[in-house]
Amino acid sequence: MSHLMGWLCHYTPVEILTALGYTPYRLLGREGNNPRATTYLLGNLCPYVQSCLEAAIRQELPPLDGVVIARSCNAMIHLANVWPHYGAGGKTIVLDVPRRLNEDAIFYFSQNLRQLAVEAALAGQQRLDEKRLWAAITWWEEQRTTWRRLLTRRAAGEEPPAGKEIIEGLSRWQTSPNLREADKLEEVITRPAHLLRGKAPSQPRLLLVGSILPWELITMVEECGGLSVFEDSCNGRRLLLNPTTTAVGEGDPYLYLARLYLESPPCPRMVSDREKRRRYWAAIVDQFPIQGIIYHVMKFCDAALYDFLDLKVFCEKRELPLLRLDGDFSGGNRGQWQTRLEAFLEMLEVR
Amino acid sequence: MSLTAGVDVGSLTTKAVVVRDGRMAGAVVLKSGVNSAEIAEKALQAALEQAGAGLESLDGIVATGYGRIRVPFAGRRVTEITCHARGIYYLWPEVRTVIDIGGQDSKVILLDAGGKVRDFVMNEKCAAGTGRFLEIMAGALEVPLEEMGTLSRQAGQGANITSMCTVFAESEVVSLVAEGRPVAEIIRGLHNAVAQRVVAMAQRLGWEEPVAMTGGVAKNSGVVKSLEENLDTSIRVPPDPQIIGALGAALLALR
Numbered sequence: 351m352s353h354l355m356g357w358l359c360h361y362t363p364v365e366i367l368t369a370l371g372y373t374p375y376r377l378l379g380r381e382g383n384n385p386r387a388t389t390y391l392l393g394n395l396c397p398y399v400q401s402c403l404e405a406a407i408r409q410e411l412p413p414l415d416g417v418v419i420a421r422s423c424n425a426m427i428h429l430a431n432v433w434p435h436y437g438a439g440g441k442t443i444v445l446d447v448p449r450r451l452n453e454d455a456i457f458y459f460s461q462n463l464r465q466l467a468v469e470a471a472l473a474g475q476q477r478l479d480e481k482r483l484w485a486a487i488t489w490w491e492e493q494r495t496t497w498r499r500l501l502t503r504r505a506a507g508e509e510p511p512a513g514k515e516i517i518e519g520l521s522r523w524q525t526s527p528n529l530r531e532a533d534k535l536e537e538v539i540t541r542p543a544h545l546l547r548g549k550a551p552s553q554p555r556l557l558l559v560g561s562i563l564p565w566e567l568i569t570m571v572e573e574c575g576g577l578s579v580f581e582d583s584c585n586g587r588r589l590l591l592n593p594t595t596t597a598v599g600e601g602d603p604y605l606y607l608a609r610l611y612l613e614s615p616p617c618p619r620m621v622s623d624r625e626k627r628r629r630y631w632a633a634i635v636d637q638f639p640i641q642g643i644i645y646h647v648m649k650f651c652d653a654a655l656y657d658f659l660d661l662k663v664f665c666e667k668r669e670l671p672l673l674r675l676d677g678d679f680s681g682g683n684r685g686q687w688q689t690r691l692e693a694f695l696e697m698l699e700v701r
Numbered sequence: 702m703s704l705t706a707g708v709d710v711g712s713l714t715t716k717a718v719v720v721r722d723g724r725m726a727g728a729v730v731l732k733s734g735v736n737s738a739e740i741a742e743k744a745l746q747a748a749l750e751q752a753g754a755g756l757e758s759l760d761g762i763v764a765t766g767y768g769r770i771r772v773p774f775a776g777r778r779v780t781e782i783t784c785h786a787r788g789i790y791y792l793w794p795e796v797r798t799v800i801d802i803g804g805q806d807s808k809v810i811l812l813d814a815g816g817k818v819r820d821f822v823m824n825e826k827c828a829a830g831t832g833r834f835l836e837i838m839a840g841a842l843e844v845p846l847e848e849m850g851t852l853s854r855q856a857g858q859g860a861n862i863t864s865m866c867t868v869f870a871e872s873e874v875v876s877l878v879a880e881g882r883p884v885a886e887i888i889r890g891l892h893n894a895v896a897q898r899v900v901a902m903a904q905r906l907g908w909e910e911p912v913a914m915t916g917g918v919a920k921n922s923g924v925v926k927s928l929e930e931n932l933d934t935s936i937r938v939p940p941d942p943q944i945i946g947a948l949g950a951a952l953l954a955l956r
Binding site: 671676686689690692693696697700 | 767779780781782783806817818819820821823825
C-alpha cells in the first residue's frame with residue numbers, strides 16, 4: 351500500500367512528496383453540508399476547506415500519512431490550526447506561500463520547500479537526494495505536458511472533450527493512489543483524449559473562472575448548452591503550471607520548484623500580481639476564442655471577490671459578457687444557477 | 702395569420718398570453734399549484750378562449766418562468782429574463798432597464814436599442830426583495846397584500862426596517878407593531894427595504910433610463926414609489942405587469 355500524503359492548495363509541490371516516496375493525494379472536498387466541521391471552524395469560512403475537514407471527521411478519506419496545508423489564505427490557516435486535533439491523523443505540515451512574486455519571494459519559498467522535505471520525510475529516511483527530486487520533477491512535468499497538449503486541442507477549433515470529462519480526469523489524476531503504475535496513468539490522462547469528437551459545435555465557448563470549481567457547475571453549464579473550453583481554477587488548467595525557462599536538472603531543485611509554482615498563472619490570492627492575471631485572461635480569450643466568461647465566487651472567499659471586480663473591468667474593456675454565480679460547494683446550487691445560466695447562454699446566442 | 706402563445710409558470714402565479722398577428726388577443730393569470738403542467742394547460746385554454754381560438758390553431762408555444770421545464774406541450778423554453786425583455790420592448794422599445802420583481806426572485810435587466818438583453822442581475826438565494834417577502838410581511842401585519850400599496854402611500858414616513866432577512870424582518874415588524882407604530886409606516890418601511898435591495902442590484906449593473914417595471918410586485922404602487930424615490934427617476938408600469946413575461950414568450954414563439 352502506498353504512503354498517501356494529503357494536500358489541498360495547488361501551490362503544494364507534489365514533486366517533493368513523490369521524491370520522498372509518497373503518493374500525493376489531493377483533498378477535493380465533498381458535497382453536502384458540513385455540520386461537524388462547523389463545530390471547529392466558523393460557519394463563514396471557505397466551504398471547500400470546511401468540506402475537507404468534514405470528510406476527515408467522517409473518515410471518508412483513505413488512510414493518510416499526513417497532510418500538507420499551504421498557508422495560502424485565511425481559511426487554510428484556520429484549517430492548519432484545527433487539523434492536528436480533528437483531522438485524519440498523521441503529520442500536519444504547514445507550508446508558507448509568499449503572496450508576491452520577486453526573486454526574494456522565490457528564494458524564501460525555496461527555503462520553505464527545503465524544510466517541507468525535511469518535515470515530510472518518512473521515519474528513518476535520510477536527507478532527500480537531489481537526483482531523486484529531479485527525477486520526480488521530470489516525471490510530473492511529463493504528465494503535465496501530456497495534459498497541456500490535450501487541453502490545447504480545445505483552442506484548435508475541434509470539439510474537445512467536455513469540461514466535465516476534463517475535470518473528472520484531472521480529479522482522478524490528483525487522487526489516484528496508484529498513479530505511478532503505467533496502466534493507471536494511461537487510463538487517467540489519455541482517456542479524455544479519446545473523446546475528441548472532430549468538428550467543433552456551435553455552442554457558446556466559455557471560460558470558467560474561480561478558486562476551485564465545483565463539478566456541479568461545469569456539468570450544468572454543459573447541460574444548459576454551453577461549452578466549457580478553459581477552466582481557470584486550481585482544480586483546472588492552473589493546476590498544470592507553466593514550464594519555467596530554467597532547464598530541468600540544472601541547479602538547485604528547490605529553487606526550480608519555487609520558481610515553477612510562483613511564476614505559473616497566479617491564483618486570485620496573489621494580490622500583487624494582478625497585471626499578470628489580466629494578461630493571462632487576455633491570452634486565454636484570444637487563444638481559445640472565448641465568447642463569454644462565468645465566474646464562480648466561492649462563498650466567503652475574499653480573494654475571489656476582489657478578483658471578480660478585476661475581471662469585470664477586464665470584460666467591460668473587451669466587451670465580453672460576464673456572469674457571476676455564487677456557490678457554496680454543497681452540491682445544492684442547481685436551482686439558483688439554472689435560470690442565470692440559461693439566460694446568459696440565450697444572451698450569448700443572440701449576439 | 703399567426704397565432705402564438707406564451708405560458709409563464711411562476712412560483713405564485715401562472716400566466717398565459719395569446720398573440721394574434723403580433724397583437725395580444727388573450728391573457729389569463731391563475732394561482733400556481735403543485736401540478737404546474739395542469740395549471741399551465743388551464744391558463745392556456747382560458748387565454749385561447751378569450752382569443753376565440755383552439756389549441757390546434759397555435760403556430761407555436763413558448764414556456765417561461767420558474768416552472769418552464771414542467772410545461773410538456775411547449776415547443777420551446779426560454780428564461781423569464783429574455784421574455785420580460787421581449788415583452789417590454791414590444792410595449793416601449795426605448796426602455797433600457799427592466800426591473801422585474803416576482804414571487805421568489807427579483808431581477809434587473811439591461812436592454813440594448815434592439816431590445817436584446819445586454820446584461821442582467823438576479824437576487825441571491827434569499828427571499829429578501831421579492832414578492833414572497835411582502836406576502837409574509839402582509840401576513841404578519843394582517844393586511845391584505847393588495848392593500849399594501851395604498852396603505853403605504855398614506856404614511857408620512859417609513860419605519861426603519863434594519864434586517865433584510867425575511868425571518869428577522871418579520872420579528873422586527875412584530876416588535877414595531879407591539880411598540881404601537883402605525884401599520885402604514887411599517888409597510889412604507891418594508892417597501893423602502895425592498896426598493897433599497899433592488900436599487901443596489903440596479904446600481905451594480907449600471908442601470909440606464911428609461912426604466913420599466915414588470916412582475917406581480919409592480920402592482921404595488923408603494924414599492925414603485927419607493928423605487929422611484931431611491932432611483933430618482935420615474936418608472937413605467939404596464940397596465941398588467943404580471944403578464945409581460947408570458948407576452949414576451951408568446952412574441953418569441955413567432956420566430
